Amino acid sequence: MNKTALVTGASSGIGEATARKLQELGFIVYGAARRLDRLEKLAADGIRPLAMDVTDDDSMRTGVEQIIAETGRVDVLVNNAGYGSYGAIEDVPLAEARQQFEVNVFGAARLAQLVLPHMREQGSGTIVNVTSMGGKLYTPFGGWYHGTKFALEAISDCLRLEAKPFGVDVVVIEPGGIQTEWGGIAAEKLKESSGRGAYARQARAVAGGMAANADSGRNSSPPSVIADAIGKAVTARRPKTRYAVGFGARPLIAVRRIVSDRVFDSLISRASGVPAK
Numbered sequence: 001m002n003k004t005a006l007v008t009g010a011s012s013g014i015g016e017a018t019a020r021k022l023q024e025l026g027f028i029v030y031g032a033a034r035r036l037d038r039l040e041k042l043a044a045d046g047i048r049p050l051a052m053d054v055t056d057d058d059s060m061r062t063g064v065e066q067i068i069a070e071t072g073r074v075d076v077l078v079n080n081a082g083y084g085s086y087g088a089i090e091d092v093p094l095a096e097a098r099q100q101f102e103v104n105v106f107g108a109a110r111l112a113q114l115v116l117p118h119m120r121e122q123g124s125g126t127i128v129n130v131t132s133m134g135g136k137l138y139t140p141f142g143g144w145y146h147g148t149k150f151a152l153e154a155i156s157d158c159l160r161l162e163a164k165p166f167g168v169d170v171v172v173i174e175p176g177g178i179q180t181e182w183g184g185i186a187a188e189k190l191k192e193s194s195g196r197g198a199y200a201r202q203a204r205a206v207a208g209g210m211a212a213n214a215d216s217g218r219n220s221s222p223p224s225v226i227a228d229a230i231g232k233a234v235t236a237r238r239p240k241t242r243y244a245v246g247f248g249a250r251p252l253i254a255v256r257r258i259v260s261d262r263v264f265d266s267l268i269s270r271a272s273g274v275p276a277k
Contacts, residue, residue, distance in 0.1 A: 004028045004071045005234070006064070008054055008111070009081035010047075011038035013180035014130065017227035018078055019047050025231055027076065030067055054081045054107025055099070064114040073122055076234045077115045079108035080130045082148070084186035086210075087193025088203065089143045096193075097144045104148035109155055120166040126234045127163070129156045130173045130226070133249040137256045137264070139272050141190055141199075141206055160241060171233045172242045175226050176249030183214030202274050209273035221246040 005022045009015035010031030019031040019042055031042045032052035039049035050066065053059040067074050085092065085100040112127050119125030134142065135149030153172060160170035177183075187210040194203035213219050225245050233239040244250045256264055 002026065002028045002071075003075035004030070004067060004073055005076035005078065006030045006032060006050070006067060006074060006111075006115070007078040007080060008032045008052065008107070010042060011035070013182070014175065014178060014223045014226045015078075015080040016042065017223035018080060018230050020045070021224075021227035021231045022076065022078075022234070023047055025235060028071055030063075032063060032081075054111065055102045057110065060107070060110055060114060064111070064118075068118060074115045074118050075122070075124065076126050076128065077111055078128045078130065078230060079111060079152075081107060082130070084142070084145045084182055084189065085193075086141045086145060086186045086190035086207075088141055088199040091194045091197065091199065092144055100144045101148055101151070104145075105151050105155070108152060112159060116163065116166075116168065119163075119168045123167040125168045126171060126239065127159065127168065128171045128173060128230055128233060130175065130230075131156070133174050133176050133244060133246075133252055135172075135174060136253045137268065139206075139268055140274050141194060141203060145186070157241075169239055170241075171239050173226060173229055173233070174242060174244040174249055174253070176244070176246035176252070177213070177220035178226060178246050179220045179222050181214075183210050183220075187211040187214065205273045205275050219247055 005027040007015050007019045010019045011033035019029050023029045030048045030050045031039055032050040033039055034053050036049050036051050043049045050063050052063040082104040085096055108129055129152055131149045131152050134146050135153040138146045156170050156172045163170055187207040190203055190207040229243040229245045233243060244253055
């Protein structure tokens with residue numbers, strides 16, 4: 001019997017690589033994204049395209065209902081859809097901050113709510129929440145983004161305890177620097193939000209570093225390393241609760257555990273390119 005997986009944010013980057021990895025492992029894979037045209041390459045290779053907006057409840061319910069109608073089960077949910085909204089806390093409009101939480105947190109939580117009844121009935125399943133090393137540490141101008149990732153880490157921990165008695169595993173994936181569109185998009189958001197005004201000098205410096213890394217591929221790993229970790233997690237008899245993978249993830253998380261807040265403030269400011277006074 002083929003197991004079924006749903007991967008959100010499947011149109012590129014980590015989501016696309018994960019959809020392909022799970023298909024390689026024998027899963028029937030549904031790749032979800034807002035626009036079906038961006039899923040054409042996956043569809044051509046036998047991955048089932050699914051139009052889904054993780055900020056639209058009807059869209060999510062319809063998608064899960066379609067999977068159940070066509071396969072009768074859902075074994076893996078990979079909550080990967082997300083983006084980075086960067087800017088000074090003072091500058092970012094609360095409407096944008098709420099949208100960041102809608103996509104990165106509430107969309108993932110709602111999909112978990114929708115698949116859990118089916119997983120409980122089966123007595124098995126795995127929910128994979130893709131957070132970030134940014135769910136364990138922080139950077140200047142990333143307050144709203146880091147807030148979503150810290151929140152998803154906490155929700156995942158609570159959900160793991162709640163779902164365990166029903167045979168459902170909850171796994172957190174904490175990517176480090178990855179070669180995706182994320183860095184370029186976050187840099188543009190930062191320039192839009194804080195490229196002028198009181199924070200402009202710092203924001204332009206940080207955005208420049210983010211964009212340069214994104215363009216060059218420096219300080220980053222290919223999306224396949226995350227896909228491989230997810231593949232390992234969903235096929236393990238007893239998966240780890242967390243997988244920190246990709247450029248810088250393990251050492252930076254380890255440093256954050258060891259040093260004081262003030263020392264980490266200094267380290268991360270310099271690494272982010274914040275100019276000295």
